[in-house]
Amino acid sequence: MQDSNKLLEQANRQLASSPNTPTAAGQTNSEPLPDRDAVIDALNQMFAEFELVYHNQYNKAFSNPEKLSYAKKIWFSNLRHISPERIIAATHRAIRESEFLPTVKGILKYCEPDLRELGLPDSHSAYMEACRAPQPKAEYTWSHPAVYHAGRACDWFFLAGSTEHTAYPVFKRHYEDICQRVINGETLSLPAQIALPETISKPLSPDEQRQRMQQLRDELDI
Structure with a gap:
């Protein structure tokens, strides 16, 4: 040879x-x-x-x-x-x-690339994470944004209300599709969290409301 x-x-x-x-x-x-x-x-x-x-x-x-x-x-x-x-x-x-x-x-x-190289958990670990993550889902610290997006694609109520036998194959299909997008170079992000205001307003008391109304009348000369 x-x-x-x-x-x-x-x-x-x-x-x-x-x-x-x-x-x-x-x-x-x-x-x-x-x-x-x-x-x-x-x-x-x-x-x-x-x-x-x-x-x-x-x-x-x-x-x-x-x-x-x-x-x-x-x-x-x-x-x-x-x-x-x-x-x-x-x-x-x-x-x-x-x-x-x-x-x-x-x-x-x-x-x-192997999923682990990209920080992606295996599909079943991702499924368990999506099921156990507390609400609000967008504020949870996910192992990878792909897990969040797969859960959202399935519908959180569907995951919470269905058995693993029913829900896991659906989640796995969505997750594998999203993982392929990551492998292809797509960057996923989580929804932006709305920052809490530095000061939280509280309702005015009746006296404060009357004072505010009178102040408006004086400013408008009515």
Whole structure:
């Protein structure tokens, strides 16, 4: 079998000469790409680790040098815009979490930031926080604004009046959608709290009301 580095280099030369090289989602031609050789090294490491961990599946998927070369060409075209560090981190995450040899789509998913990296609790912890948070909800100190927004999207009365079996799937759907927005770069905020006035007015006594009325009459000369 040919050396895997040579196979990938060969695939990359073919890719570079192709006039129809795809641009990755979210990537524009004006954005700088990671160092090409570093990405190649990261992919070589990925395939080497996958071969060790998913040995039988790997050999079945890449049963000959031609399949391996073509596979690496496809993987490179889809991961070209991702930093080598993120590719390696995704590789290790896939090995930890997946029993099966990952697909390109799977690795792209693993390349997204982990919820914990963004300060986001897991969906069930977020659900419990939303259910237990006291009123007024906007003034509660949330672990992340995404939890508040998911709870509000569900409707607080629905969460309070429904069983977990009914409410959690609804909350989870809203929460995952909002988390994806955060992953995509959106910044969430909580409603602005209305500051209390420095002085709180109190009703005037009857005598004070009569004095105030008389003062108005005098000022208006009536």
